[in-house]
Amino acid sequence: VQIPTKPTGEPKVVYIFNSKTCDGGAELKDILGNKGALLAEMMKLGVPVPPGFTIPASMCETYESCRVEGTDAVEDIWEDVEFAISETEKELGKKFGGEGDAEPLLFSVRSGAAVSMPGMLETVLNIGLNKSVCEKIAAANGGANKRFAYDAYRRLLDMFGSVVFEMDRSQFEMELERVKEKKGVEKDTELSAEDLMEVCDAYEQVYLKVDPNRPFPSDPTMQLKLAIEAVFESWNKPRAKAYREIAGLSSLGGTAVNVQSMVFGNLGETSGTGVCFTRRPDTGEKIIFGEYLINAQGEDVVAGIRTPEPISTLFEKMPVVAQSLQDTLDKLEMHFKNMQDIEFTIDSGKLFILQTRNGKRNGVAAINVAVDMYEEGLITKAEAIEMVELDHLNQLIHPAFKETEEEYEDAKISTGLAASPGAAVGRVAFSSEDVLAMKKANPKEGVILCRVETSAEDVSGMHASNGFLTQNGGMTSHAAVVARGWGLPCVSGVATMRVDEAKKEAYFYSSESISPANLIATVKSGDWISLDGGEGFVINRKVEMNAAGEGVYEQHPKMAKFMSWVEEAKSLGVYANADTAAELKLAMYFGAQGIGLCRTEHMLLASAERVSISRSMILAKDDASRVEILDKKMGPMLKDDFQALFEQAGNLPVTIRLLDPPLHEFLPTELELKDEKFAADLAKKCSLESADALREMCEAKREKNPMMGLRGVRVGILEPKITIMQTKAIVNAIIDAYIATGVHPNGKIMVPLVSTTEEFENQRALIFQTIQEVFNARASEVSRADVLGPDNREIPIGMMCETPRACIVSGNLVEEGAAFMSFGSNDLSQLSFGFSRDDASSFLEKYKEFGIIETDPFNTIDVDGVGELIKMSVRGARAVNSKIPVSVCGEHGGDEKSIEFFHEAGLNVVSCSAFRVLGARLAAAKANI
Amino acid sequence: VQIPTKPTGEPKVVYIFNSKTCDGGAELKDILGNKGALLAEMMKLGVPVPPGFTIPASMCETYESCRVEGTDAVEDIWEDVEFAISETEKELGKKFGGEGDAEPLLFSVRSGAAVSMPGMLETVLNIGLNKSVCEKIAAANGGANKRFAYDAYRRLLDMFGSVVFEMDRSQFEMELERVKEKKGVEKDTELSAEDLMEVCDAYEQVYLKVDPNRPFPSDPTMQLKLAIEAVFESWNKPRAKAYREIAGLSSLGGTAVNVQSMVFGNLGETSGTGVCFTRRPDTGEKIIFGEYLINAQGEDVVAGIRTPEPISTLFEKMPVVAQSLQDTLDKLEMHFKNMQDIEFTIDSGKLFILQTRNGKRNGVAAINVAVDMYEEGLITKAEAIEMVELDHLNQLIHPAFKETEEEYEDAKISTGLAASPGAAVGRVAFSSEDVLAMKKANPKEGVILCRVETSAEDVSGMHASNGFLTQNGGMTSHAAVVARGWGLPCVSGVATMRVDEAKKEAYFYSSESISPANLIATVKSGDWISLDGGEGFVINRKVEMNAAGEGVYEQHPKMAKFMSWVEEAKSLGVYANADTAAELKLAMYFGAQGIGLCRTEHMLLASAERVSISRSMILAKDDASRVEILDKKMGPMLKDDFQALFEQAGNLPVTIRLLDPPLHEFLPTELELKDEKFAADLAKKCSLESADALREMCEAKREKNPMMGLRGVRVGILEPKITIMQTKAIVNAIIDAYIATGVHPNGKIMVPLVSTTEEFENQRALIFQTIQEVFNARASEVSRADVLGPDNREIPIGMMCETPRACIVSGNLVEEGAAFMSFGSNDLSQLSFGFSRDDASSFLEKYKEFGIIETDPFNTIDVDGVGELIKMSVRGARAVNSKIPVSVCGEHGGDEKSIEFFHEAGLNVVSCSAFRVLGARLAAAKANI
Ligand SMILES: [Mg+2]
Ligand SMILES: [Mg+2]
Structure with a gap:
């Protein structure tokens, strides 16, 4: 970009735009701000734009340093400003100040940084007016414009006073009301020219009342100079500075000032x-x-x-x-x-x-405009892709309200965190069991699960419900993560709601100060409510819905074409996090190229019966009974689940992560344990002596910081039989899927939460050996080469890289035989910051408010810290094996900015929940353009 | 090291040691093993050593590869072995095999790796014997040695059979018993020469019974060859391999074999x-x-x-x-x-x-020998320092039993983790209150606190007790850390004990399987027990104690001189973690050069009254009452504590860490809350409506993973008034200490658990401003320059580097104004591994057992992972400010291996508890030698 210079060679300090001269243009956005650059650009295009000029953003800094030194920066450039004014006058044949015969020229003054910025001076219109100019306008045109002139003057007085002199606006309003009352009119428009003259007089008096030494400057040049200075002043006001700091715009140098001739749409029927x-x-x-x-x-x-x-x-x-x-x-x-x-x-x-x-x-228009414009020859495919946002795609796949916000405004009772987009309407249920019962009674009616917060044991009820509403929990709470995973709407962290799960009632308050006086609504079990998960709204009635869901390609005929361009443009693979064949099917429909993360634990929690089996395994009285449950119950159950996944996947990769969460997450809650019958029943199932023995066992297994406790690879090391059971289930599923379909399944086994090479080596050896054993045991049915394909490759055994230590020693882990690695960006972010995802909402919200963080690091990857660790880890791994496949399968795998980072960091694959696959593909394409 | 060669130029395969030829020496330990190298070395020195020869460790590998190929490695070198035998024969004038007139020569065969290794063949004595050789020995010397000869032969048969042929030793024992019974004698020594001949015959039959085709080889050469081969075989036995893997000796190439002529101490009154x-x-x-x-x-x-x-x-x-x-x-x-x-x-x-x-x-001898040998001119100061171990110093400062282990063996009822060294004897108390009551009743009697595990609220009782015994918790549990900090003995994680705190009884079982049948002892409140914290022993009676404690320089007059050498030799500063003037005084006595970590929270927990103040602050009903408590109660209390520290420290640095733990750690326990009176009282103190309101408030503040929750810098950001209160207390303490003593205090303020630059900047700005405010407020009393010294330096504001992210962005943090940084190696290790210190004992013990980890990463810094992060962080920080002081103040600051690492990583200071200061100084000196 070349910066225009004056004949002296110095950079220009005033950029004129009119039909003859146009110093600026779109390429000078950083210098002229968005507004100034585009005004010049349009002018150059021959678009009819009122002429004027722009003072560039660099003056803002000069202004500030001169102010400190006590010199007058605007005076220094005034010669250039006057030249620009005269050029505008020439173009329009008008005169600023209205001297002579010419029509008076009026200006607007507007700030204009490269990014629009609240808290700064916005606009002063009609600069150049005073009583004598008003009279001149009034006199012209046979007096027809007298009312127009004084109306314009009144507006100038008001705006100038409030924004340039920072006077209290209500003083002007009071005067206006006084005159209106006196004249017995209600609307401003009912005031005559004479009435408005009276208003103007009164306004001028307001100036003197506030400061007898600071009357309204009737000199148009002074008006203009003060307005320009006020724009520069506003740049350094605390609220503007604070905004820039919070918005991460601290590097912006200043704001430009746009001075443009006024045009009027209120000059009669031809206006x-x-x-x-x-x-x-x-x-x-x-x-x-x-x-x-x-x-x-x-x-x-x-x-x-x-x-x-x-x-x-x-x-x-x-x-x-x-x-x-x-x-x-x-x-x-x-x-x-x-x-x-x-x-x-x-x-x-x-x-x-x-x-x-x-x-x-909206989403529909975005796709259609992008495809149409390409087909009209207006843009390239890359430009078409850039034109569509991830939110546009989300709109197409999430259900939405038919009613507008205004229509349901009266019934809105709270706004929580917009934890998972989409709209949901249903009857409220306060427990998983109630959801299931209601769904059984009326399968076609929606049900919304409302809890203090959700946990693993709510999963069956969550699955059956149409949306979740929780009192506690942040954007990455259990409810939020599950919701986004399943594409269900969720509003979490509703600070003005209190849920009484025992009473089955939710109370909504008008503020976060919870007191009976503030109670605005009580919602009982079975009441209808609606949620907007994209806005966080809770609405106390049934809102009308659009149909939505699948069929996105059929409903939007240009979608398939658009996504094919996306596919061509991206280099990053997009896989899905999926635990069931149905999820995988949907993900494949959205274009997923495989499963990057299948969470075995979700299979174990998929039904009440399965939870019960898991519990009896964990609480088994001895190893023999544990092995019995693993081999006879869990193994076959998992085998069937895996087989269904492999059959659905065909030869797409299916990456199965071994059991990851702390085992005690499967255990009954304290509430359940208090229930004498429940505890006695479970104790009996586990062959334990008594309910008390059960309670003691559960208590002994609880951890202080379970996130960093006995979980992940540690479980497999302490209980090798669990790893063996899972491996057997996977390999048998691969064999059976092959027998059933004749397609070679492409399974991969992933070890979670590794932090040392010895941990990985321990499990890798165990898995490797178990794989051989299963193939040997079934050699008479089918050969290994048949199942795995003609090259008879190994089933890859890889690891999740999700502790900082693993990132640091990634090279050693690859040397130890890790066939692939996948970043678990959730755990990695938790451990890198030392932020517990479950507890961080208590301070992350405040952190955002105080400008300590810009974005939640659990939504968008923290490039400077966690990102650096990831890059280091990729370098370490690739130094040992330059071809090792590296992916990410945490929540960040579906986030646009994070995907851009992963692309740059050289990852091969991002994996995200089915409903984020379309967006992830788009983000991957954008990252590669 | 030069390897001796044969005339052909090949490396020697048999190293002779006798008075004329000595192929080996101490410098060849890696080749000849420790034993072989030192035998040769002694021989060279002219020390009387029975001559012989060594086959080097490299043969071990050759043996294994030949075995795989089916060739005979030992045969290949037999010519060299025979040469070595003949040289030995020449030296002694004896003959191996006893041919001719010469006296028969017997050999011992021993393994000898560079490191001694259980699980390998150890020794076969008397090789070269058979019946005819026995007869020859018997015949010589007028038959006096007949009994000696057959006794030696019997031993050879037994040893050779069991270690070379791996026969079951009990078969030989049975035969011996049979003969003894027949002869009616009880002791082996009562058997005559003839009886022993019968034993030898029976032993030879045992060989044939086990394998008719494998009789005892009467050929001495064959005996020798088989014994040598057996040594090499033993190297690759699973138990030896497993040992090497666990002990981290996998790189060792093999074992040498030492063949040495036999000498006998049982040849009469001149032997x-x-x-x-x-x-x-x-x-x-x-x-x-x-x-x-x-x-x-x-x-x-x-x-x-x-x-x-x-x-x-x-x-x-x-x-x-x-x-x-x-x-x-x-x-x-x-x-x-x-x-x-x-x-x-x-x-x-x-x-x-x-x-x-x-x-x-022992410790006393170590110091005395080191100092004496230097003064005798035998060694240098550096060698004197290398000669003393950290444990030696620990022995000098920790109390110890007078009785030996054998003497109290019968009363030993359990062995737990040796969590904090030293011995303690006292009556058992099961609660903090009981400790205090018992101490009040009998101040001179010891009390041992016995708990399931300890927590912050036990602190006052812990302080009064003489040692801790806990059922749960690892090496870094609360009890263990506090114990080491205070130099008190602690045995934790006693798996065979069950504590019933309600009943005030502890039950000890014979194994980890807890059942009434295994109960071996019940200890009740008031019973005497003894603990050996260095071994983990629990003894069910009062064991006699040595006096111990302070006065180490007076008791051990050479100590001061030795430590002055240590001081000269080290470059690393050694500071103490200390929270009271008394602790600091002791640390300074041990040579601490300042305080590297003063934990404000320990001050708040120092008494029941203080805990109560902290609770009422946290649970205050509104901000106004909170500020009231902070300003009127906590602030003045802390100010006095800090002032006492500064006065004790003089101008040594005192680094005060702002409040770090999650606030809810100060809250009442669930048990306390169940107590209706307690809850009601506390509710009243906090102006809360009811006990239930209190319970709800406490519940709301509990976290799922408090280690990664609202703690550290996060507290100060969310509640700036807490940071302000602490800063005021520190600065006022500095001013008052100066006024009281006239010495310029050297206080530093440290912000804990930082992970982003914005967090640090937020607190740094707040602290900086508060410091100015306090100095301004007291300007009339004393000037800032007076207080801080003529250069009127700033009070340094630094940060703890204890999240992985902080390590990665350390450069930015230093740019943001961190004046110093200190690694919190406990938190950093937790987060790098994802191991919760509180929960990790459940798997770390098993990890050690399985060889997944060598040492507990909470005791010895993990050099490959956490260490790499620390080095990276130091580089990052020093790139911005090459002079920034960097220290470590986690538990690792007192660990020898860790100190060696910190020295190499370029840290300036390690800080550890007072009782570890002496050891840390020694380790720092060793690291620098
Ligand atoms: Mg994870
Ligand atoms: Mg810490």
Whole structure:
């Protein structure tokens, strides 16, 4: 990018944009800010834009250092500003200040950083007005514009006072109300020109009342200078600084100032104002879509006092203007290669474009616009891919409300964390059993599980329900993770709700201060509620829903084509985290190229019966009975599950992780143990003497920090029979799937939570030996080479890299024979930060508020810390085996920014839940473009 | 090291040692093993050693590969062996096999790796005997040696059968018993020569009974060959391999074989055998110390059938031999520059040395020997330092039993983990309150606290007790860590004990299988027990104790000199972890150069009253009452504690860590909360409505994984007032200590558990500002420059580097202004491995058993993983500030191997508990030598 210079060779300090001179352009966004750069760009394109000029962002720094030194930075550049003013005057044949015969020229002053930024001075309109200029405007045109002139002046006084002099706006409002009352009118528009003159007088007095030494500056040049300075001042105001710090924008150098000639849509029936899209933002249809008002200003459209008309009628009412609009839109879309969202004003029959930007659109439109534009020859496939966001795809696959937020606003009783997107409507159930009972009674009615928080034992009820609502837990709580995994909506961490699971009631309060006075709703078992998991809303009634779910390619015919481009563009493999054939089927439908993570423990928790088997295994009175349960019950059960997965997968890779969670997670809860009958029954099943013996056993197995306790590879080392049972089940499933289908299954075995080479070597040897034993035992049925394919490869044994130590010694682990490795980014993030996922919500929310962290490290990978560890680990592993497949299978595998990082870090595969596969593929493509 | 070669240029395969030829020497330990190398070395020195030869360890590998190929490795070198035999024959004028007129030559065959190794063939004596050789010996000397000959033959038959042919030894024993019974004698010595001949015949029959085709080989050459092969075979036996793997000796190439001519101490009144030290191993006194038996073999000394005589009497009985022994000992000590422990045999009036090695000694002797030898000019200071072990110093400062293990053996009821060294004797108490009550009743009697496990609230009782005994918990459990910190003995993780805290009884079982049948002892409140924390013993009575404790320099006059050498030799600073002035005083007495870690939380837990204040702060109903407690109660209390520390420290650095543990650790336990009165009282103190409200509040604050929850820097960020209170207390303490003493205190403030730069920056800014505020507030009393010294330095604000992420971004943290950093190696190890210290004992013990880990990573730093992270972190920090002080203050700061690593990693300081300071200084010196 070349920076324009003055004839002296110095960089320009004022960038003019008009039909003859255009110093700026889109490529200068960093210097001129987004707004200034695009105004210049449009001007260069020949789009009708009111002329003006931009003072670049670099002046902001100069201003600050001069202020400290006590010199006047704006004065120093004033010669250049005056030149720019005169150029604008020449272009328009008007005069700023209204001297002589020429029409008075008015300016707007707007800030404009490279990124839009709340907390900064936004806009001052109508600069250049004072009483004498008003009179001049009033005098012209036979007095028709007198009311217009004083209305404009009143607005200037108000805006200038409040934003430049930081006066309290209510003082102006009080004066306006006083005059309106006096005149007995209700609306501003009912005030006459004379009334408005009175208002202006009163406003001028307000200035003097606040500070007798600081009247409103009637000199237009002074108005302009003060407004420009106020923009620069606002950049260094605490709230703007704080915002930049929080938003991670600390490196931004400053804001530009845009000074632009005013145009007016309220100059009569040949004037007007409107907004429109170049295509329909809800469907993507290629048709101008928007609305406008005759004889109105932008504010009027927003205020909603008059009802705007659809843009189509403009072609009847002002055909020339309408055609000009159409031509301009075509030009803008062609130029910016994206659907545009513009604001326009018609000033006495002449069209002006005040702003253009890429238009927001929904998922359907995003896909359609992207595919259409490519087919129109407007954009490349890569550009089409860049145009679609992950959220767009999510919209297409998650159910949604038919009603708008406004329609159900009155019934909204709380907002929690938007833990898993999508909408759900159903009757409330307060326990897993209740969910199942309600579903049995009315299979077609939705049920929403509402808990203080969920845990592994709720899983069967969770599976049957349509969405989860929890009082506690963050974005990565059990409920949130399970919900995202299954594509179910979830609202978690609802701080204004209290759940009484015993009473089966939930209480909603108007604030986080929980007291009877604040109670706004009580929801009982069986009541209807609705959840918006994408916004975190809880609504106290049944909201109407759109149909949704599968069939995304059929419902959206351009989707398949779009995703095929995505597939071509990406290099990263996208696998799914899936534990059942049904999940895998869905994931494959969404384009998953295999299973990156199958969690054996989910199989063991899939039903009450299975939970009971797991418990009796763990609590078995001796090794013999434990082996009996492993061999006779668990093994065959898992074998069938695995076989179903392999049959569904065909020859796609299926990576099975050995049992990972602490065994005691399978044990009964304290509440269950208090139930005398339950405890006695379970004790009997486990051949334990008494309920008390059971309780003691459970107590002995509890851990202080289970996340770092007896879990993962440690279980397999202490109880080799569990590893053996799982390996047998996997290999037998591979053999049986081959026999059933004739396809060679592609199973991989993954050892979790490894931190030392010896741990991995211990399990690798055990698994390797067990694999041989199973093949030997079944050699008479089928040969190993038959099952595994003509090259008779080994079944790969790999490891999860999810402790910091494993990352550091990854090279040694690969030397020890790890055939592949997969980062468990959840555990790795927990251990790297020392943040327990279950407990961190108590401080992570505050951390965000205080600007300590930008994004939750459990959602988006922490590139500087955890990311560095991952890169180090990949380097270490590849130094030993340059071809070792490396993947990630934590929650981050479905997150866009994280996927970008994984791509750059040289991973081969990301694995995520089925419902995130489409998005992950898109992110992988974007990362590779 | 040069390897001797044969004339052909090939390396020697048999190393001869005799008075003329000595192929080996001490420098060839890796080739000849320890034993072989030292036999050669002694021979070279002119020490009387029975001549022989050594087959080097490299043959072991050759033997194994030949075995696989089916060739005969020993046969291949037999020419060399025969040459060595003939050289030995020449030297002694004897003949192996007894041909001709010469006296028969007998050999011993012993294995000898570079490290001694259980599970391998040890020794076969008397090789070269058969019936005809026996007859020859019997015939010589007028038949006096007939009994001797057959006794030797019987022993050969027994040893050869059991170790070379791996026959069941009991078969020989049965035959011996049969003959003894027949002859009506009880002792072996009562058997006549003829009886022994009968035994020998019976033994030969045993060979044929086991395998008719494998009789005892009467050919001496065959005996020798088979014995040599058996040594090599034993190297590759599973038990030897397993041992090497577990002991981390996998890189050892093989064992050497030592073939040495036999000498006999049982050839009459001019023969004998004995052991002795060159100096007293209990005091270090320079005097020969040992015992001997006339007409006896080594076995007889060990068997204890006859009482040996003190070595001093040898000077009367055999003055010539005694003088020869004295000369030899002087020579050996001079040569090996260390106190020696030797075995000798007098064979018919001639002295032979069979073994020499550095003598084991106790702490007192170690110091005295080291200092004496330096002063005798025998060794350098560095060698003196190397000669003393950390355990030696520990012995000097920990109390010990007067009774030997044998004396109290009968009362030993269990062995747990040796969690903290030292001996304790006292009455058993089962609660903190009981300890205090017993101490009050009988202040001079010891009390031992016995718990299922201890926690923060036991601290006051723990402090008053003389030792801890816990059923659960590993080497780094609360009890263990506190015990080591205070230098109190502790036995933890006693798997054969069950504590019933309610009943106030502990039950001891004979095995880990807990059942009434196995109950061996019940200990009740008030019963006397004794603990040996260095061995893990629990003894069911009062064992007699030595006095111990402070006064180490006075009790051991050479200690101060020795430690001054240590101080000169080390470059690493050694600080103490200390929380009270008394602890610091002791640490300074032991040579600590400052406090590396003062744990504020220990101050808050130091008494029941303080715990109560902490609880009311945490549970305060609103911010105002919390601030009230912080400012009015906690702040002043901490200020006084800190001031006492600063006054004790003078100008030594005092590093104060801000509150680190999860706040809920201060909360009442579930048991306490169940107590209605307790709960109601506490609720009232905290202005809470009811006991239930208190319970709910406590419940809400509990965490699933508190180790990774709301603790460390996170507390200070969420509750800045706690950081402010602590900072104020520290700065006011600094000011008041200066006013009181006129010395400039050297305080440092350390922020715990940082993982992001933003966290540190947040707290650093808050602390920095608070420091200014306190100095400003007290400016009228005293100036900042007065307090902090003429250079008016800043109070350094540093951070603990104890999450993996902090290690990775250490450079950024230093950029963010960290003035120093200290590794919290406990937390860092927990997070790097993902091992919870509290829960890991359930698998770490098994890990050791299975060879997954060699040493507990919470005792000795894991160099490959955690160490790598530390090194990376030091590099990162020093790249930004090459002078930044870096220390470690976790448990590892007192561990020898860890200190060696920290020295190499370039740390400046290690900090450990007062009782480990002496040892840490020694380790630091060793690391620098
Ligand atoms: Mg994991
Ligand atoms: Mg720590």
